[in-house]
Amino acid sequence: MISMWKIIFERNFGTMPKVLVTGASGLLGRAILALLKEENWNVVGLGYSRISQGLIKCDLRDREAVSALLKKEKPDFIIHCAAERAPDKVENHYEETVLLNVKATEYLASIAKELNSRLIYISTDYVFDGVNPPYKIDDKPNPLNKYGQSKLEGEKATMEVNPDACILRIPILYGPVERIDESAVTVLLNCIKDKKPITLSHYEKRYPVNVRDIAKILRDLIMKIDKDPSISGIFQWSGKERLTKYEMAMLIAEGLNLPFDHISPDDKAVSGASRPYNALMDNSRLEELGISHHTGFKEGIKACLEFLEYF
Numbered sequence: 001m002i003s004m005w006k007i008i009f010e011r012n013f014g015t016m017p018k019v020l021v022t023g024a025s026g027l028l029g030r031a032i033l034a035l036l037k038e039e040n041w042n043v044v045g046l047g048y049s050r051i052s053q054g055l056i057k058c059d060l061r062d063r064e065a066v067s068a069l070l071k072k073e074k075p076d077f078i079i080h081c082a083a084e085r086a087p088d089k090v091e092n093h094y095e096e097t098v099l100l101n102v103k104a105t106e107y108l109a110s111i112a113k114e115l116n117s118r119l120i121y122i123s124t125d126y127v128f129d130g131v132n133p134p135y136k137i138d139d140k141p142n143p144l145n146k147y148g149q150s151k152l153e154g155e156k157a158t159m160e161v162n163p164d165a166c167i168l169r170i171p172i173l174y175g176p177v178e179r180i181d182e183s184a185v186t187v188l189l190n191c192i193k194d195k196k197p198i199t200l201s202h203y204e205k206r207y208p209v210n211v212r213d214i215a216k217i218l219r220d221l222i223m224k225i226d227k228d229p230s231i232s233g234i235f236q237w238s239g240k241e242r243l244t245k246y247e248m249a250m251l252i253a254e255g256l257n258l259p260f261d262h263i264s265p266d267d268k269a270v271s272g273a274s275r276p277y278n279a280l281m282d283n284s285r286l287e288e289l290g291i292s293h294h295t296g297f298k299e300g301i302k303a304c305l306e307f308l309e310y311f
């Protein structure tokens with residue numbers, strides 16, 4: 001069946017571009033791959049340790065493998081999701097993280113430039129210190145932890161070797177998970193189900209986004225870039241609801257009709273790697289392009305969790 005998107009795209013822009021997604025076995029990459037496949041895009045996904053359903057295995061730290069793969073696949077667009085993104089892990093394994101989040105990113109960006117593939121690098125709101133929100137795209141980043149630092153170094157390396165690239169900064173994500181602890185949002189269900197008295201952070205303000213919304217934003221951005229190749233640089237997307245971890249857990253419990261009385265708010269910052277207090281990002285550059293997708297948190301998280309075998 002020919003998809004509506006294929007017809008719209010080819011009528012307006014010519015042939016459908018080929019998209020390669022790194023980190024396609026991960027939380028965000030899976031959602032991007034799923035959306036583009038549903039819409040019959042020409043898309044290939046790369047994974048590393050989790051290879052299934054047609055993903056291509058590639059260690060992005062292996063330059064020869066990356067170069068050979070990209071020369072063979074010749075994508076028009078690369079969405080670069082692969083990263084080490086657990087702040088507490090990065091804090092203790094910075095040098096290893098740099099190999100993936102910075103060095104592999106820089107190499108990918110340089111090969112993309114050589115092959116004339118447009119690169120979109122996925123970054124994070126953790127590049128900001130969270131003191132003076134909302135953050136505009138040209139506000140000065142000041143990461144508080146090593147994960148944010150590595151992603152910022154990835155941004156700089158990308159733009160240095162490939163000024164035509166785009167960067168999309170995004171906040172905390174949730175979506176369909178392979179394990180309940182795969183997202184910092186879905187893992188809150190453990191505290192709810194446990195029924196033991198516990199406190200949850202009611203300090204840092206977060207703007208959670210459904211991975212499906214980010215996938216749609218990326219699809220729309222690719223269509224815009226394909227039409228207007230002068231589009232490049234930094235884009236940002238924060239969710240439309242401001243929630244602490246405590247409030248997210250409350251909405252999860254409400255959506256799933258689970259008890260919440262055993263959970264109380266903790267007004268102190270979380271332990272471990274420092275997190276920004278409020279890293280709300282300004283979405284206007286995407287909105288001015290007519291790009292905006294938002295799923296309400298309560299509805300979105302319920303849809304992700306209610307069919308889990310966990311229940």
Ligand SMILES: NC(=O)c1ccc[n+]([C@@H]2O[C@H](COP(=O)([O-])OP(=O)(O)OC[C@H]3O[C@@H](n4cnc5c(N)ncnc54)[C@H](OP(=O)(O)O)[C@@H]3O)[C@@H](O)[C@H]2O)c1
Nearest residue numbers: 023025026027028047048049050059060082083171172173
């Ligand atoms: N999750 C969030 O809340 C969040 C928030 C803001 C920004 N981001 C950014 O969004 C992007 C996607 O995050 P995510 O949550 O989808 O991450 P994720 O679920 O942890 O997935 C990470 C991906 O990176 C791949 N990978 C790891 N090491 C690799 C290597 N050496 N070579 C090739 N691939 C490798 C993994 O492959 P295997 O699993 O197959 O090994 C996996 O597909 C990241 O750039 C992250 O910084 C995420």
